[in-house]
Amino acid sequence: MTRQKTTANAVEVRGLVKHFGETRAVDGIDLDVREGTVMGVLGPNGAGKTTLVRILSTLLQPDAGQATVAGYDVVRQPRELRRTIGLTGQYASVDEKLSGWENLYMIGRLLDLPRLQSRRRADEMLERFSLTEAARRPVSKYSGGMRRRLDLAASMIGRPRVLYLDEPTTGLDPRTRNEVWDEVQNIVADGNTVLLTTQYMEEAERLASELTVIDRGKIIAEGRVPELKAKVGGRTLEIRPQRAAELHQLVGALAQAGLDGVGGATASEETGVVSVPIVSDEQLTAVVGLLGERGFGIADIATHLPSLDEVFLALTGQKATHEDETAYVDEKEEVAA
């Protein structure tokens, strides 16, 4: 693959706008994705993530603003642009009636790979996404997760310089999710660029070097992952004592030992859980040690990352908007039908 253009930014978006009637799906977005990095785009349902990705892959025309990918303008140079990108859309875009292998082989041929190489690439990608056994079965007989993986494989066949992944791991089990993450990391290690939309903080943290959080078509926060995490707060430890009566004793003990993090530990009578903000691994170790020392009976203990809702709460001081959810569900059903 020859690299004729070298720009620091693989994707540049300026003042991008797309309206659907009254809905401002994308409402003035500026975005830079540096070459060879992963940009995570986070946002609730209806935030405009898919619309943004579709504009950047020439499937939709913007109403205003400008966007270039690998130096090519999305409106004026769509054909050049399509040579540099790979797309895994939110909805499966493989041929149901063909087998997994035939789908990949066809895409190899459409990308002008020679026959032999198309064959090899198809085998290789099926192997990497654990689909070798299902290679000859028609896609209509695949499970949802298998289809998703095939879709990902299809978008990576041509080793695109810029890869868009629209919620790539939604609906995948933990093992295949890890496979996908490994694959994305390989792609970036080769010097390619990934723009990833997701609903999962964990995914964003694992893959992205920078994050953009959007809501209602507008950017509400952006920056490098550690910066945003500092704003949002890190992990939380949740402890469920065996005896509900010990809830408040536990909070008291943690406060006494100075192990209750920055915001302080809180107990919820409703769920029977004590939540402790965790700032470091040392603090986590000390908390667990304290529990044993004092002889608290523990029914359940787990750390968790802030959910997208909590991120929104922290960044904007308000709940994420879900007003468009019904419209979105309709659209999804139509696609399925």
Place this chain on the structure above:
Amino acid sequence: MSSATDTAETAGTADTPGARSATPAAPSPGADAAQARRGGGEGRIGLRANLRHIGALARRNALQIKQDPESMMDALLMPIIFTLLFVYVFGGAIGGDGGGSRDQYVQYLIPGMMGMMGMSIAMAVGTGINEDFRKGVMDRFRAMPISRSSVLVAKSVVEVGRMLVAIVVLLIVGFLVGFDVNGHWLGMLASIGLTALFGASLLWIFILLGLTMRTAQAVQGVSFIVLMPLQFGSSVFVPTDTMPGWLEAFTHVNPLTHVADSARGLMLGEGAVAGPVMWTVVWAVGLTLVTAPMAISMFRKKT
């Protein structure tokens, strides 16, 4: 084909008014802008690449048939049913009395029905396209560096293949019920080729219909209404000279009459050949030139 394709592509990109006017002056390097003005450069899809893409997509359409063999039923059964129906139900009556006249009718009917097979198979493409372009896989094709028309052209290639199957089945059934080309084998091949050419031109009309109508059922309904008068108001089943004047006049314009007459001329060595063949070619080329670009540009807009 390819040059028409590329023009359509350029036109399609240019006619997005909102996006264009709203785009501020591009800060991209001068080389890019120059390339954009030339309307191609490294983005252009060459003829060879186009043919390769059409091949890959035609393979897809052929594999779809393999996965869904019922979709070949029309091409296999229609020629058998129509031949048996017309030969044994109408054959005796139409030809007059005695078994000999049925044999004469076979000679008349089989060449006539070739064009009709082309038309009936072409009709099915409308419903197929209508379903196809709703599928998610279209999104993938659209985001790939291929000419969008290649999706339609590939579909047409496979449909012409289906037409050839129907025509061959028709001839086989014909031979079984006594059809005889009297050694005009070359004429038969020429006739098959001519029918496929005519059928291919009809494909574009039905593709256009399939893209215009909202549902596959609507496509089927409209196609059927158009098809019936064309098939029966022609020389396909009976000679036209017993028809009233206005109807006979219609049959002379009807391309199916020309296709049927040229097949008879070529395969039986009877009647005029040059005239019907010329009119068939004129119709086929004319229809393709008018409807193919329309279908392609509509496909670009719709998908």
